[in-house]
Amino acid sequence: MFEFTIEATSSxxxxxxxxxxxxxxxxxxxxxxxTQGTVRTLSPADLKSVGAQLVLANxxxxxxxPGEGVVQRLGxxxxxxxxxRPLLTDSGGFQVFSLEGSRRVDExxxxxxxxxxxxxxxxxxxxxxxIQWTLGADIxxxxxxxxxxxxDEATARDALERTLRWLERCAARHRELADGRQxxxxxxxxxxxxxxxxxxxxxxxxxxxWTGLAIGGLSxxxxxxxxxxxxxxxxxxxxxxxxxxxxxxxxxEDLVAAVERGMDLFDCVAPTRNGRNGSAFTxxxxxxxxxxxxxxxxxxxxxxxxxxxxxxxxxxYLRHLFVAEELLGLRLLSLHNVRFLIRLAREMGAATxxxxxxxxxxxxxxxxxRSD
Amino acid sequence: MFEFTIEATSSxxxxxxxxxxxxxxxxxxxxxxxTQGTVRTLSPADLKSVGAQLVLANxxxxxxxPGEGVVQRLGxxxxxxxxxRPLLTDSGGFQVFSLEGSRRVDExxxxxxxxxxxxxxxxxxxxxxxIQWTLGADIxxxxxxxxxxxxDEATARDALERTLRWLERCAARHRELADGRQxxxxxxxxxxxxxxxxxxxxxxxxxxxWTGLAIGGLSxxxxxxxxxxxxxxxxxxxxxxxxxxxxxxxxxEDLVAAVERGMDLFDCVAPTRNGRNGSAFTxxxxxxxxxxxxxxxxxxxxxxxxxxxxxxxxxxYLRHLFVAEELLGLRLLSLHNVRFLIRLAREMGAATxxxxxxxxxxxxxxxxxRSD
Numbered sequence: 001m002f003e004f005t006i007e008a009t010s011s012x013x014x015x016x017x018x019x020x021x022x023x024x025x026x027x028x029x030x031x032x033x034x035t036q037g038t039v040r041t042l043s044p045a046d047l048k049s050v051g052a053q054l055v056l057a058n059x060x061x062x063x064x065x066p067g068e069g070v071v072q073r074l075g076x077x078x079x080x081x082x083x084x085r086p087l088l089t090d091s092g093g094f095q096v097f098s099l100e101g102s103r104r105v106d107e108x109x110x111x112x113x114x115x116x117x118x119x120x121x122x123x124x125x126x127x128x129x130x131i132q133w134t135l136g137a138d139i140x141x142x143x144x145x146x147x148x149x150x151x152d153e154a155t156a157r158d159a160l161e162r163t164l165r166w167l168e169r170c171a172a173r174h175r176e177l178a179d180g181r182q183x184x185x186x187x188x189x190x191x192x193x194x195x196x197x198x199x200x201x202x203x204x205x206x207x208x209x210w211t212g213l214a215i216g217g218l219s220x221x222x223x224x225x226x227x228x229x230x231x232x233x234x235x236x237x238x239x240x241x242x243x244x245x246x247x248x249x250x251x252x253e254d255l256v257a258a259v260e261r262g263m264d265l266f267d268c269v270a271p272t273r274n275g276r277n278g279s280a281f282t283x284x285x286x287x288x289x290x291x292x293x294x295x296x297x298x299x300x301x302x303x304x305x306x307x308x309x310x311x312x313x314x315x316x317y318l319r320h321l322f323v324a325e326e327l328l329g330l331r332l333l334s335l336h337n338v339r340f341l342i343r344l345a346r347e348m349g350a351a352t353x354x355x356x357x358x359x360x361x362x363x364x365x366x367x368x369x370r371s372d
Numbered sequence: 373m374f375e376f377t378i379e380a381t382s383s384x385x386x387x388x389x390x391x392x393x394x395x396x397x398x399x400x401x402x403x404x405x406x407t408q409g410t411v412r413t414l415s416p417a418d419l420k421s422v423g424a425q426l427v428l429a430n431x432x433x434x435x436x437x438p439g440e441g442v443v444q445r446l447g448x449x450x451x452x453x454x455x456x457r458p459l460l461t462d463s464g465g466f467q468v469f470s471l472e473g474s475r476r477v478d479e480x481x482x483x484x485x486x487x488x489x490x491x492x493x494x495x496x497x498x499x500x501x502x503i504q505w506t507l508g509a510d511i512x513x514x515x516x517x518x519x520x521x522x523x524d525e526a527t528a529r530d531a532l533e534r535t536l537r538w539l540e541r542c543a544a545r546h547r548e549l550a551d552g553r554q555x556x557x558x559x560x561x562x563x564x565x566x567x568x569x570x571x572x573x574x575x576x577x578x579x580x581x582w583t584g585l586a587i588g589g590l591s592x593x594x595x596x597x598x599x600x601x602x603x604x605x606x607x608x609x610x611x612x613x614x615x616x617x618x619x620x621x622x623x624x625e626d627l628v629a630a631v632e633r634g635m636d637l638f639d640c641v642a643p644t645r646n647g648r649n650g651s652a653f654t655x656x657x658x659x660x661x662x663x664x665x666x667x668x669x670x671x672x673x674x675x676x677x678x679x680x681x682x683x684x685x686x687x688x689y690l691r692h693l694f695v696a697e698e699l700l701g702l703r704l705l706s707l708h709n710v711r712f713l714i715r716l717a718r719e720m721g722a723a724t725x726x727x728x729x730x731x732x733x734x735x736x737x738x739x740x741x742r743s744d
Contacts, residue, residue, distance in 0.1 A: 036692070036693075036696045036698055037689070037692065038693060038700045040700070041699045041700060041703075042700065043680065043700060043703070065692070065695065065696055066667065066688075066692045066696075070688065070692075073670075074670055074686050074688045074689060075670065079686075080688075080689050082684040295438070296445050298445075312415075312416065312417075314447075314451075316438075316442065316445075316452075317409070317446060317454070320437070323437065323438070324408045324437055326408055326410050326412065327412060327413045327699060327702065328410045328413060330699065331703070332415070
């Protein structure tokens with residue numbers, strides 16, 4: 001269980017399989033985000049129809065509403081959501097550190113105010129681990145201290161050290177709880193300071209034998225070249241045997257850039273959030289379906305796409321749904337965008353197996369950015 | 373084409389088949405309402421999954437946005453909506469007469485203000501017929517003058533006379549246009565005055581040989597016993613060979629009462645509107661899924677139902693979706709409610725074939741109202 005097998009590489013790009021309790025997934029893979037136990041506007045059947053292998057849910061959100069106890073008594077997160085394939089839960093760290101002005105961090109953990117009812121709550125490494133165990137995802141994440149993209153080295157060092165101490169506590173609690181149905185992954189922090197990231201990576205490796213690694217604290221406001229620089233610096237030092245989950249990424253161009261730099265797993269709300277805003281991914285770059293030019297356009301959103309949206313509806317109809325504020329439009333664009341990223345990940349796997357990833361990436365990028 | 377065959381009757385209830393250009397439907401049948409060319413929150417695949425045979429779209433709404441010309445250039449209403457089964461369009465009469473204070477009626481037609489952009493528009497019997505022909509539904513409706521449920525006899529007489537004169541103009545224009553791919557149905561008005569209704573019915577029958585009849589101006593605010601009285605008075609006089617479409621009905625108990633009184637076809641926004649409000653139809657009466665009692669309820673919404681919602685999700689999860697304001701909840705309850713009415717219509721057909729409709733209806737009513 002939790003075995004990761006690399007099947008091919010092409011330059012730094014990798015393709016492989018990861019065995020999880022609820023199924024084996026192929027990497028690279030994009031995880032749709034089901035913040036509150038639902039990928040916004042999409043049903044589990046929709047997610048299967050677009051080939052989702054793994055879904056992420058947010059521990060913070062499910063903890064404050066409906067509460068992990070409710071989820072447990074309703075059969076655990078898989079049963080609750082009606083999703084029988086693999087799940088990953090984040091630790092709540094990112095959300096808690098994103099709460100403006102209403103949190104207090106100390107060595108024990110974080111005190112924060114629920115965004116739902118304003119109640120005071122306390123998350124510690126142990127609690128975050130227990131909540132995730134109760135939810136029952138295939139992969140749980142360690143509770144981490146996240147700093148903004150522009151944090152100076154002292155701040156980033158402080159958060160890294162705390163994240164490492166918390167990782168030990170998460171791992172200890174997880175060892176007490178887990179019975180092989182869930183694995184715990186560490187999160188590498190260190191801001192935009194490569195030296196800190198390298199040190200963090202070394203110390204994580206010294207702590208235990210992990211089944212995967214998440215890279216956190218990127219894609220949080222820093223310039224993109226800085227993120228790429230971090231990944232390029234880290235990549236040669238990452239143990240090949242760990243699947244590498246780049247948290248919070250991303251947009252199509254980010255996925256390509258990250259696989260190019262050796263990453264395997266991704267999550268982001270972009271496909272659903274942008275879909276709800278009327279923005280659709282296409283191989284020729286993003287399309288804003290509200291634009292008047294689509295009014296009588298009989299073509300599908302993306303002629304290369306095999307999703308229900310592209311197989312059934314014209315751009316003209318989709319524009320009508322958005323202009324008329326019909327809820328179906330939000331779902332149809334979300335569905336397409338998720339399918340787009342899942343197909344993109346699969347194409348990258350195929351190009352890697354073919355040993356042609358760099359050429360594929362250059363061609364993909366040329367087409368995608370041409371229309372921008 | 374447009375042939376209606378009655379297969380069985382049980383008391384006044386009937387079951388039969390109606391042949392339409394895009395397919396043959398079984399009656400009694402409930403039509404989900406796709407006001408703006410989409411049944412709110414549901415895709416065509418969803419509608420097929422719940423067994424929808426026929427969908428209604430609103431001429432007024434599609435005329436003001438995106439305009440019937442756009443629909444036509446995108447391949448007609450079926451192609452536009454991605455719905456290849458039968459469609460019915462209303463005439464716009466009901467909507468235009470519902471516009472508060474911004475319409476002017478004369479013998480020629482109705483001048484009104486678009487709710488979308490405030491522009492002045494003019495609908496006449498001929499225009500309403502042309503717009504519906506351009507949209508291309510299987511069944512078009514004559515342009516009628518609708519009066520409120522409590523209208524006095526003089527007002528109702530005036531509207532009935534105008535509706536009859538307009539019917540002649542609709543029929544004349546439709547004969548010029550139609551080529552067998554669309555039929556036109558008259559709408560019987562007359563308010564809550566049975567004498568007027570009987571006279572209207574006679575005069576409609578004298579005008580032409582119709583393929584069906586709609587009964588309008590009921591379920592518009594009058595007390596329910598009054599509606600039932602109208603239907604009971606009319607039923608013995610209705611030519612059995614016409615399918616009878618009771619417009620704007622309804623709720624489960626209304627469907628049963630109407631089939632009991634010889635009606636065949638129904639449309640209503642209730643299943644989708646109530647679904648979006650968190651109210652679900654069940655054989656034991658309506659359930660408000662927001663209620664705290666459902667918080668940890670592992671049972672489906674309706675244990676007798678075969679829809680995706682009831683087959684996949686617990687009441688606890690559905691409540692969570694509503695409390696957390698997740699869009700998926702709106703769709704899942706809409707889907708179930710539409711399925712509920714479609715199954716109800718099918719059950720009534722089966723009871724009619726079995727010759728046991730009155731007993732079935734009594735039993736259904738006992739269970740449905742017990743929990744109220």
